[in-house]
Each structure stands twice: as C-alpha cells, then as structure tokens.
Amino acid sequence: MRTVRQxxxxxxxxxxxxxxxxxxxxxxxxxxxxxxxxxxxxxYGLKARALADGVWVVEGAVxxxxxxxxxxxxxxGLIATAEGTLVVNTGTSRLHGQQLRALAEHTTGxxxxxxxxxxxxxxxxxxxxxFADVPRLATPTTRAGIAREASAYENNLYRLCGDWMRGTEAxxxxxxxxxxxxxxxxxxxxxxxxxxxxxxxxxxxxxxxxDRASGVAFVGGLVFVQRVPTTPHARVERWLxxxxxxxxxxxxTLVPSHGPVQVGPERAAEGIAQxxxxxxxxxRSFSAWAAQGWDMNEVLRAPVPDEFRQWAAFRTExxxxxxxxxxxxxxxxxxxxxxxxxxxx
Numbered sequence: 414m415r416t417v418r419q420x421x422x423x424x425x426x427x428x429x430x431x432x433x434x435x436x437x438x439x440x441x442x443x444x445x446x447x448x449x450x451x452x453x454x455x456x457y458g459l460k461a462r463a464l465a466d467g468v469w470v471v472e473g474a475v476x477x478x479x480x481x482x483x484x485x486x487x488x489x490g491l492i493a494t495a496e497g498t499l500v501v502n503t504g505t506s507r508l509h510g511q512q513l514r515a516l517a518e519h520t521t522g523x524x525x526x527x528x529x530x531x532x533x534x535x536x537x538x539x540x541x542x543x544f545a546d547v548p549r550l551a552t553p554t555t556r557a558g559i560a561r562e563a564s565a566y567e568n569n570l571y572r573l574c575g576d577w578m579r580g581t582e583a584x585x586x587x588x589x590x591x592x593x594x595x596x597x598x599x600x601x602x603x604x605x606x607x608x609x610x611x612x613x614x615x616x617x618x619x620x621x622x623x624d625r626a627s628g629v630a631f632v633g634g635l636v637f638v639q640r641v642p643t644t645p646h647a648r649v650e651r652w653l654x655x656x657x658x659x660x661x662x663x664x665x666t667l668v669p670s671h672g673p674v675q676v677g678p679e680r681a682a683e684g685i686a687q688x689x690x691x692x693x694x695x696x697r698s699f700s701a702w703a704a705q706g707w708d709m710n711e712v713l714r715a716p717v718p719d720e721f722r723q724w725a726a727f728r729t730e731x732x733x734x735x736x737x738x739x740x741x742x743x744x745x746x747x748x749x750x751x752x753x754x755x756x757x758x
Contacts, residue, residue: 447472447474447475448460448472448473448474448482448483448485450474450481450482450483450485452480452481452483455483455508455576455577455579456512457483457485457504457508457509457512459471459485459512459513459516460472460516461491461516461517461520462674464627464629464666464668464674464676465624465626465627465628465629465666466626466627467492467493467494467521467605467626467627468490468491468492468493468624468627468629469490469491469492469520469521470488470489470490470491470668470674471488471489471490471491471513471516472488472674473485473486473487473488473489473536473671474486475638475639475640475671475672475673475725476640476725476726477725477726477729477730478505478570478573478574479573480573480574480575480576480577483505483509483574483577484505484506484536484570484573484574484577484578485504485505485509485536486536486671487502487504487505487536487537487670487671488668488669488670488671488672488674489501489502489503489504489513490502490622490631490668491516491517491520491521492605492607492624493521493523494526494602494603494604494605495603495604495605496526496602496603496604497523497524497525497526497527497602497603498517498518498521498523498524498525498526499526499527499528499529499602499605499607500513500514500517500525500527500528500529500544500547501528501529501531501622501631502528502529502530502531502536502537502538502540502670503528503530503537503538503539503540503541503543503544504536504539504540505535505536505539505540505570505574505577505578506539506540506570506574506577506578506579506581507539507540507542507543507578507579507580507581507582508577508579508580508581509539509540509543509577510539510540510541510542510543510544511540511542511543512543513540513543514543514544525544525547526547526548526602526603527547527548527549527550527600527602528541528544528547528548528549528550528586529549529550529551529590529600529620529622530549530550530551530555530559530586530620531555531619531620531621531622531631531632531633531634531670532555532558532615532616532618532619532620532633532634533555533558533559533562533616533618533646534566534616534634534643535563535566535567535569535570536670537633537670538551538559538563538583538584538585538586539566539567539570539581539583541583541584541585541586542580542581542582542584545584548587548588549584549585549586549587549588550586550588550589550590550600551585551586551589551590551620552589552590552592552611552618552620553589554611554617554618555586555616555618555620556585556586556589558616558617558618558646559583559585559586560585563583563585564583566583567581567582567583590609590620591609592609592611596610596611596612597609597610597611605624605625605626606625606626607622607623607624607625608622608623608625609621609622610623610658610662612635612655612658612659613648613651613652613655614635614647614648614649614650614651614652614653614654614655614656615633615634615635615642615643615644615646615647615652615655616634616646616647617646617648619633619634619635619655620633621633621635621659621662623662623664627666628664628665628666629665629666629668630662630664630665630666630667630668630681631668631670632659632664632667632668632669632670633669633670634669634670634671635652635655635656635659635669635688636656636659636667636669636672636684636685636687636688637669637670637671637672637687637688637691637724638669638671638672638673638675638684638687638688639672639673639687639724639725640671640672640724640725640726640730641691641721641724641725641726641727641730641731641734642688642691642692642730642734643671643730643733644733644734644737644738645733645737647737647738649692649695649696649738650696652688652692653689653692653693653696656685656688656689656692659685660682660685663678664678664681664682665677665678665681666681667680667681667684667685669684672684672725690720691721694718694721695734695738698715699712699738699739699742700742700745702715702739702742703739703742703743703745703746704746709735709736709739709740712735712739713732713735717731
C-alpha cells in the first residue's frame with residue numbers, strides 16, 4: 414500500500430420513471446453548483462444534478478488540480494437502468510470513487526451495474542477501487558493506454574493532491590466496449606440503449622456516449638467549456654476533425670468532462686465551438702511562430718486572445734499547452750526544411 418506524501422435499496426427503472434411522472438414530470442435541470450469540498454475531512458461534497466429522467470451529472474470544479482478542490486475537476490455521470498446504474502468515469506482517487514459509488518446508490522436507489530471510461534486520463538479511472546467488483550469497460554486503445562501510463566499518473570497525482578490520494582492504487586478497466594471496425598457501437602443495459610462513437614484527437618481514443626432515451630451526450634475531453642483544454646496526448650488536426658463529427662451529431666445536451674454542462678442544441682453547439690476556436694488559434698499561431706523560428710520562451714510571451722485568457726486554468730494549462738504542442742510544430746518546420754537543405758549541398 415502506498416504511503417501518502419504530505420504536500421441499498423434496488424429499484425427498477427420503471428419505478429423510478431413512474432415516480433417522476435407522479436411528481437408532474439421531469440423538471441428542467443438546476444444551475445450548476447460547485448462541490449462543497451471539506452479538505453480536513455477529505456469529503457468531496459459530491460452532488461448529483463438531474464439532467465433528464467434517470468440521468469445525472471456529478472460536477473467537478475472548473476479549475477486545475479489542487480488540494481483545495483480535492484483534485485476533483487471532472488464531470489462524472491450516473492444513468493439509471495432496470496438492471497442497475499451505469500457510471501461514466503470514476504474520478505481521481507480511491508476516496509473519490511468510494512464517495513461517488515455511495516452517491517450513485519443513494520441517488521438512484523440501485524446497485525452499480527457497469528462503469529464506462531471515456532479516455533485514458535487519470536481522473537477518468539483512478540477512482541476504480543471504489544468499483545472493483547463492477548465490470549469496467551473502455552475501448553481497447555484506452556485500456557492499453559491506461560496500462561501503459563497508470564503508474565506515472567498515480568505518482569503525479571500523489572504529488573499534486575496529497576492526502577486526497579490515500580490508499581489509491583491504479584485499477585484499470587477489465588473489458589472492451591462493443592465497437593465495430595468503424596468505431597461505432599451500442600450498449601444496451603436494463604432496457605436503456607447507449608450509442609457509442611470512438612473519436613480521437615484529445616487522446617488516441619475519445620469515446621462519446623449518447624443516452625438514446627434522453628439525448629444526453631457525455632463527450633469526455635473532446636470539449637472543454639470555459640476552461641483551457643489539456644493536451645498531453647493531443648493531435649490538433651485529428652481533434653478538429655472529431656469536433657466536426659461531433660457537431661454533425663446535433664447533440665441536445667452536452668456533458669464535457671471539464672466545464673459547465675451545455676443544455677439545449679444551441680448551447681451544445683457553442684461548447685463545441687469554444688474548443689474549436691481555441692484549437693484553430695493554436696494551430697495558426699504555433700505554425701506561424703515556428704516558421705519564424707521563435708523559441709518556446711518567445712511563444713509564452715506572445716499575446717493570447719482575451720477569451721482564452723479568461724478561461725479557467727489558463728495560467729497553468731496554457732504553459733503546458735506550449736510545452737506539449739509547440740515542439741510538434743517546430744518539428745514540422747524542420748521536416749519541411751530538410752529536403753531543400755539537402756538540395757543545396
């Protein structure tokens with residue numbers, strides 16, 4: 414066991430929906446409310462906010478990892494079915510996963526039947542110890558990525574999050590999602606059907622899950638709303654292509670992994686557009702600066718549009734964007750220059 418460094422009742426879906434109807438139908442979702450974190454008690458203050466009949470989001474802080482927010486910066490999902498609850502991602506630590514499971518069982522009145530991971534990043538799966546007895550599904554690419562990088566994630570979050578990580582040991586997904594060669598598939602659980610689409614760009618495998626009954630879409634890290642995107646595995650061109658495909662889906666309610674939920678088709682489209690604007694600016698600017706021979710320090714001193722500067726985590730995340738992505742643009746310029754240089758010799 415790692416030493417921390419200091420720095421229910423089961424009810425079918427039919428009964429659940431009947432109760433909603435008796436109450437006068439489903440009410441519009443309330444506004445987002447940041448978790449009330451208690452650092453002294455290591456309590457994440459998790460709350461489930463209803464988005465549709467049988468669908469809830471458990472929102473994290475729109476921020477960067479910190480001890481003050483429990484390193485909880487991810488939106489998680491709960492979906493009730495007649496066979497139990499589907500949990501979308503499990504959070505950053507053993508405690509996070511355990512508290513999420515308790516919330517899920519209290520909210521839905523059901524056991525947890527399945528867990529789905531949308532990509533390989535640590536806040537998507539380091540809560541899995543709280544779901545060790547539950548089937549945990551991901552794409553083969555995400556499963557391989559987690560197996561490859563879990564130890565590094567674990568070490569990094571112990572450093573960043575301190576006591577919140579007590580007892581956390583990486584436990585990966587244990588089964589593949591049912592996807593065809595085109596990266597599409599469906600999962601049916603307890604009479605509820607979920608459409609699955611594997612895209613890429615934020616990572617090598619970015620899963621989008623759409624609940625067919627409600628239209629609520631969990632889009633993972635493909636969309637960041639009012640927060641600077643994370644880019645350790647990013648491929649900008651692919652990411653932009655995936656956003657085009659996401660836009661074409663005509664989503665009604667969009668749940669990003671980071672940032673406010675976007676309710677309604679117009680808001681969903683704007684959430685996608687925010688991430689597209691940022692990536693397009695990165696692509697244009699980094700291409701131009703690399704062609705001019707700028708070094709990384711010059712890039713960091715260059716002006717950034719006010720819209721992006723006002724987003725959450727700008728101060729820390731943009732520095733990481735430059736470190737992750739600018740060398741790729743420099744290599745493109747060097748690769749283009751080599752054939753001409755050989756011809757001169």
